[in-house]
Amino acid sequence: MKYVRLGNSGVKVSQLCLGTWFLPLLPEKDEYGVYKVDRDIALKIFKKAYDEGINFFDTANVYHGALWDTDPIHVGNSERLVGEFLSTIDRESIVLSTKVRGKMAPWINGEGLSRKHIMWQIKESLKRLRTDYVDIYIIHWPDPDTPKLETLKALDDLVRQGKVHYLGISNHDAMDVLEFLELSERYGLEQFRVIQDLYNLIERYVERYKVDIAKKYGMAIMAYAPLAHGFLTGKYVDFQKKTWRVEELSRIGMYERLKDRYFKESNLKVILTLKEIADEKGVSLSQIAIAWLIKRSEEFNVPIIPVIGVSKPEHLEDNLNAINVNLTSDDMKRIEKAFT
Numbered sequence: 001m002k003y004v005r006l007g008n009s010g011v012k013v014s015q016l017c018l019g020t021w022f023l024p025l026l027p028e029k030d031e032y033g034v035y036k037v038d039r040d041i042a043l044k045i046f047k048k049a050y051d052e053g054i055n056f057f058d059t060a061n062v063y064h065g066a067l068w069d070t071d072p073i074h075v076g077n078s079e080r081l082v083g084e085f086l087s088t089i090d091r092e093s094i095v096l097s098t099k100v101r102g103k104m105a106p107w108i109n110g111e112g113l114s115r116k117h118i119m120w121q122i123k124e125s126l127k128r129l130r131t132d133y134v135d136i137y138i139i140h141w142p143d144p145d146t147p148k149l150e151t152l153k154a155l156d157d158l159v160r161q162g163k164v165h166y167l168g169i170s171n172h173d174a175m176d177v178l179e180f181l182e183l184s185e186r187y188g189l190e191q192f193r194v195i196q197d198l199y200n201l202i203e204r205y206v207e208r209y210k211v212d213i214a215k216k217y218g219m220a221i222m223a224y225a226p227l228a229h230g231f232l233t234g235k236y237v238d239f240q241k242k243t244w245r246v247e248e249l250s251r252i253g254m255y256e257r258l259k260d261r262y263f264k265e266s267n268l269k270v271i272l273t274l275k276e277i278a279d280e281k282g283v284s285l286s287q288i289a290i291a292w293l294i295k296r297s298e299e300f301n302v303p304i305i306p307v308i309g310v311s312k313p314e315h316l317e318d319n320l321n322a323i324n325v326n327l328t329s330d331d332m333k334r335i336e337k338a339f340t
């Protein structure tokens with residue numbers, strides 16, 4: 001495993017972070033019609049990742065492991081599983097991120113970025129995670145009803161109390177990120193060290209402004225959905241017929257809306273080029289897509305940490321090998337050409 005500094009902080013994290021939004025599923029559903037998470041396989045995956053040198057785990061208070069948009073009944077499940085795993089290893093060997101913002105209860109303050117909600121949720125997350133601190137506490141998405149300074153002051157208090165070590169921001173517009181950063185500078189409050197955003201070969205909005213912001217403020221970028229929800233693994237393409245195919249129980253099979261997002265002629269061209277390069281190098285498409293992000297990190301001179309999601313142990317095995325794939329500048333140019 002390779003390790004990188006978390007922006008200009010001193011803490012070091014593995015080049016790959018393991019995400020816990022989606023986890024391995026059992027074939028049966030619960031009383032609400034939601035697939036159950038396969039606890040045993042999930043714990044095996046966490047342990048394998050840890051043994052392979054991954055010291056960086058990402059979760060969120062709302063994550064369940066089998067649901068895109070969680071409801072207050074299913075929230076907290078992923079954190080609880082991570083907590084179970086943490087109790088089997090030395091907590092200090094792990095860098096753990098979790099998030100706050102989503103709907104955790106039906107009442108009016110059951111969500112958001114108010115002081116009240118944050119102070120409640122950190123207590124709940126720590127209980128579920130079976131730990132007394134979180135390394136990186138991330139605001140999950142914007143809360144237009146709460147003044148930014150209120151959120152910042154509450155987060156700063158958590159850092160002073162030792163409940164949180166570093167702060168992160170996810171899914172906010174560049175202007176919002178800048179406003180937060182300026183406010184924390186002006187009021188001498190703890191700054192965000194991490195931007196966690198959607199970032200993969202075919203969805204590069206982050207490159208528009210966030211890379212520059214990360215560089216200027218010494219932040220790291222946690223790239224989520226590095227495989228575009230599995231699309232970049234090539235498993236949705238029939239390479240002989242050059243058409244789409246969808247496996248049952250796969251992410252795109254479960255969330256139809258992803259078909260509109262990804263099943264486009266232009267993306268097919270990209271996948272076919274990635275396949276050519278992958279075959280020449282004797283590696284998988286997933287490895288190429290993850291290695292591309294790592295190469296981008298080098299090109300921009302900004303730490304970019306792909307947050308990988310796996311639903312099967314073999315996915316982890318495959319994706320871990322991305323660390324050893326070296327994309328040359330010729331490979332990078334060939335990939336770019338697929339977009340023209």
Ligand SMILES: NC(=O)c1ccc[n+]([C@@H]2O[C@H](COP(=O)([O-])OP(=O)(O)OC[C@H]3O[C@@H](n4cnc5c(N)ncnc54)[C@H](OP(=O)(O)O)[C@@H]3O)[C@@H](O)[C@H]2O)c1
Pocket residue numbers: 018019020021022058059140170171196197223224225226227228229230231233235249250251252286307308309310311314315316318319
């Ligand atoms: N801040 C945020 O708002 C936010 C949003 C999204 C994600 N995240 C974080 O980022 C993490 C990763 O996101 P993601 O799950 O969307 O990442 P992703 O890597 O783009 O997609 C993961 C999915 O791709 C498939 N897959 C992964 N490796 C594979 C392989 N080698 N071969 C075949 N299929 C493979 C699996 O799907 P199947 O189950 O279909 O096989 C897996 O669940 C999350 O767990 C979470 O921690 C954060």
